[in-house]
Amino acid sequence: MSPPRSAALLLAALAGCASGGAAAPPATAARSASGTAVPLPPPPRAATAPAAGPSERGRRLFDEALAAAEEQKKLRIPTDWDLLAKRWRAAAEEGDLPESWFNLGVCLDRLGRRAEAAAAYRRALALQPAFGEAAGNLALTAEPDEPRAATAYWTDHLRRFPDDAVGRARLAQLAERAGRADEAWRLAREALQRDPTSTAALKAMVRVALARKNHDLAHLLALRAQKLEPGDPEIATAIGRILLAQGDEAAAAAQWQRAVELRPDYGPARAELLKLALSKQHWAGVAEQARALLKLDPGQARAELALGVAQRYLGEPQKAAASYDAAERSAGGRLPEVHLARGVLLARVEEKCEPALAELRRYAAAAGPAALADGGVARLERECVQMLAAGRAAEEEARRMKQEAARPGADTGAKKPTP
Numbered sequence: 001m002s003p004p005r006s007a008a009l010l011l012a013a014l015a016g017c018a019s020g021g022a023a024a025p026p027a028t029a030a031r032s033a034s035g036t037a038v039p040l041p042p043p044p045r046a047a048t049a050p051a052a053g054p055s056e057r058g059r060r061l062f063d064e065a066l067a068a069a070e071e072q073k074k075l076r077i078p079t080d081w082d083l084l085a086k087r088w089r090a091a092a093e094e095g096d097l098p099e100s101w102f103n104l105g106v107c108l109d110r111l112g113r114r115a116e117a118a119a120a121y122r123r124a125l126a127l128q129p130a131f132g133e134a135a136g137n138l139a140l141t142a143e144p145d146e147p148r149a150a151t152a153y154w155t156d157h158l159r160r161f162p163d164d165a166v167g168r169a170r171l172a173q174l175a176e177r178a179g180r181a182d183e184a185w186r187l188a189r190e191a192l193q194r195d196p197t198s199t200a201a202l203k204a205m206v207r208v209a210l211a212r213k214n215h216d217l218a219h220l221l222a223l224r225a226q227k228l229e230p231g232d233p234e235i236a237t238a239i240g241r242i243l244l245a246q247g248d249e250a251a252a253a254a255q256w257q258r259a260v261e262l263r264p265d266y267g268p269a270r271a272e273l274l275k276l277a278l279s280k281q282h283w284a285g286v287a288e289q290a291r292a293l294l295k296l297d298p299g300q301a302r303a304e305l306a307l308g309v310a311q312r313y314l315g316e317p318q319k320a321a322a323s324y325d326a327a328e329r330s331a332g333g334r335l336p337e338v339h340l341a342r343g344v345l346l347a348r349v350e351e352k353c354e355p356a357l358a359e360l361r362r363y364a365a366a367a368g369p370a371a372l373a374d375g376g377v378a379r380l381e382r383e384c385v386q387m388l389a390a391g392r393a394a395e396e397e398a399r400r401m402k403q404e405a406a407r408p409g410a411d412t413g414a415k416k417p418t419p
Contacts, residue, residue, distance in 0.1 A: 034402045058095025065103065078231050078262055081110040092120070098128035105137060114141050136166025147174055171206040181208045199225045199232065201230045206238050210245065218242050233266040234257035237411035240272060249276070267296050274306060286310040301331035301338075309341055330395075336366035340377065353384040360384065 020356045028413035067085035072079055085107035092100035119162050121138035124131050132338035139157050144150045160262045168191035176184035185208050191201035202225035209218035219242050226235045240255030253276055259269035270289050277285035293300055308323030321342070328338045343359035360381045 005179070030168055055095065058091065058097070061094050062097065062100060063093040065100070069103075072297075073230075079110070081107045085111060092123075094128065098124040098134065099132055101127065102131065102134045102137070105134070107138065109141070119139060132161040132164040133166060135161050136164045136170075139167065140170070143170070147178065148176055163194055165191040165198050165201070168194065169198050169200035169204065172201055174209050176204045179210065197228050199235070202228070203234065206235075206242075208239070209243060212328045213245070215242055215246050219246075231262055233263040233269055236262065237266070237269045237272060240269070252276075264292075265296055267293060270296075274303070278306060278309075283310040283313040287314065288409065299330045301327045301335050304330060305335065305338055305341060311344055312341075312349065317345060320345055336363050339363035339366065344380065347380060347384055353388050357381065357384040357388070 002007045002099075045162045046260045065084065068087050069084055073082070085104060088100055088104035088107055091097070093105050101120045101124040105117045105124065108114075108117035108120060118138055118141045120164040121134045121141070124134040125138065128134070136157070137276045139154070145154055151171065153166045154171045154174070158164060158171075161167065172184045172187035172191060175181075175187060179384060184204050188201040191198045195201075204220050206218050206221045206225065209215075219239070221240045222242060226232070226239065229235060236259035238254040240259070242252075243249075244252035244253060253273065254270045256269045256276075259266055260273070261310050270292050274286060274289035274293065274355060277283075277289060286306055287310040290303045292311065293303040294307070297303075304323050304327035308320040308327060311317075311320035311323060312413070324342045327335060331338065339359045343363060346356035346359060360377060364381075366375065
């Protein structure tokens with residue numbers, strides 16, 4: 001059974017909600033003073049502390065921080081960044097190794113403490129000026145918001161650190177979002193050649209492969225990224241989109257639910273669950289996900305609209321009307337589906353055809369050809385016109401009968417006896 005037209009229109013309107021990508025995470029690969037790879041969360045990699053440099057206590061603290069990161073990876077639980085930050089800070093302050101300061105910076109970055117993270121990266125660079133990964137992560141903390149400026153920024157960064165994988169991965173992401181798929185693929189491959197654990201590069205390649213409908217390749221790349229970083233909700237969300245494209249809706253929903261469990265405030269996964277609930281007419285699920293999205297960002301007009309439709313089907317017309325009003329305010333009058341949804345509510349639930357007709361006509365004027373092509377809207381409009389006409393005819397007949405009864409000598413329906 002296909003969804004009601006109002007829900008279908010909402011589904012189309014919501015299509016862009018889950019398409020945005022998250023910002024690139026901090027780099028997760030460092031090199032020790034001896035050239036040995038030092039694991040960073042996520043993902044930690046098996047390695048040993050440098051043999052020279054720190055004191056015995058510093059070496060022990062380094063090993064403990066390393067072990068804590070490795071243990072969290074084995075348990076496959078959401079990373080406890082606060083605990084790891086404390087471990088790496090103790091190791092950094094005792095041993096003063098660039099790798100420890102860098103790992104501390106990654107943890108602080110993940111906790112949203114960007115200024116402290118930048119200070120840790122600067123300390124790592126002061127101890128090891130050629131530390132490209134630290135320079136890349138430090139650059140991430142100051143990346144311009146405007147895409148063109150960000151591209152120029154990272155291009156300049158690569159001139160100074162030509163072997164940096166972080167800069168190439170970030171440029172790959174910027175190119176992919178700008179629609180330059182071939183360039184994004186090339187830059188991501190170059191990043192992976194320099195750092196095989198770059199999940200940022202892998203995620204850029206996943207998006208390119210998915211856009212090209214190469215679902216099998218996208219799935220393989222996403223699984224590789226997920227193995228490296230099992231706690232990343234963006235990867236789980238991408239796998240869900242791939243599985244949906246392959247026709248496995250249940251598995252896709254499971255991945256999006258997993259992303260929400262990993263990070264309850266991850267909006268793209270909730271937006272996918274909202275779209276799926278709309279397509280299934282699962283109105284309680286629509287209401288749940290819409291409320292969650294509105295808790296993250298109260299100004300999401302489409303989420304307010306979806307919530308209103310769900311409330312109408314759940315028997316809460318007054319709440320639905322309030323949600324439509326909120327959606328219209330948030331959208332600044334630029335969401336025509338609000339008028340359609342309100343028109344349906346007024347016509348089908350409240351039986352107020354005159355204001356319903358006005359809303360349907362406002363929707364048709366704002367939506368243009370899309371409204372004209374929709375037989376459901378035209379049919380509802382005809383129903384309203386017919387109901388209004390029938391109402392007027394009934395009122396006219398009642399008025400005529402009243403006037404007829406009021407005339408002198410009018411037949412009241414009783415017959416006089418025959419003489």
